[in-house]
Amino acid sequence: MKAVEVTNLTKNYGKNTAVNDVSFTIEKGDICGILGPNGSGKTTIIKSICNLIIPDKGVIKLFNKDNYKAIENISAVFEGTRNLYWRLTPRENLRYFAGIRGLGGRKIESRIDELLERFNLSEKRNATKNSHSYDISK
Ligand SMILES: Nc1ncnc2c1ncn2[C@@H]1O[C@H](COP(=O)(O)OP(=O)(O)OP(=O)(O)O)[C@@H](O)[C@H]1O
Ligand SMILES: [Mg+2]
Structure with missing residues (x-):
């Protein structure tokens, strides 16, 4: 098979x-x-x-x-670091994956806020790797 x-x-x-x-x-x-x-x-x-x-x-x-x-x-896919995700902010990452699952528009913004809160990322929601406030390697 x-x-x-x-x-x-x-x-x-x-x-x-x-x-x-x-x-x-x-x-x-x-x-x-x-x-x-x-x-x-x-x-x-x-x-x-x-x-x-x-x-x-x-x-x-x-x-x-x-x-x-x-x-x-497909159960799970683990990605390396040389990809798109680290260039996006946490908020943009969640929007990106929502888009892949066919979700979009205003209604997902509150869900994104909920998830950021749940994973303790609210403070970093708009941080990028280059903003020096968010080190993805740690
Ligand atoms: N989203 C994208 N937009 C434009 N070009 C891309 C995008 N993703 C990959 N590429 C380009 O496509 C080619 C293949 O990239 P890919 O990331 O699949 O290679 P890889 O073998 O996984 O590399 P690595 O070993 O660095 O992980 C490269 O030239 C890369 O720059
Ligand atoms: Mg690769």
Whole structure:
């Protein structure tokens, strides 16, 4: 049984091709590593599999179902530090993830406030890594 099947995946960011026609399969029970130099497209592949970004070309299947219909097969994804999130403030991060889940507009702002409060981040809600008030490495 194929757990992950990526076929002809291509993703462009403007003129930059991040992933160029990549295909691979991972069998159920296998452990797989994706290796490559910085900027070679590893994270873009993972994000495509998780349906966090939409590829320009290609088909991605999880247990034989299109990935966007089979997202329940992904338990957790741990990310490195070289990505978008640390460039966003805590508030912007929550808005970003709400957007991915199809939530937006004014109604989510109070929910964001609640979550910031719950995780003790209200004071840092608009902080960025570069504002020196929020050190993500700690
Ligand atoms: N959101 C984005 N907007 C524009 N370009 C992006 C975006 N995300 C990634 N890229 C570009 O796409 C290419 C692939 O990036 P990606 O992050 O997938 O590589 P990576 O292999 O995960 O790198 P690293 O080892 O640094 O984590 C790089 O040229 C990167 O600059
Ligand atoms: Mg990466």
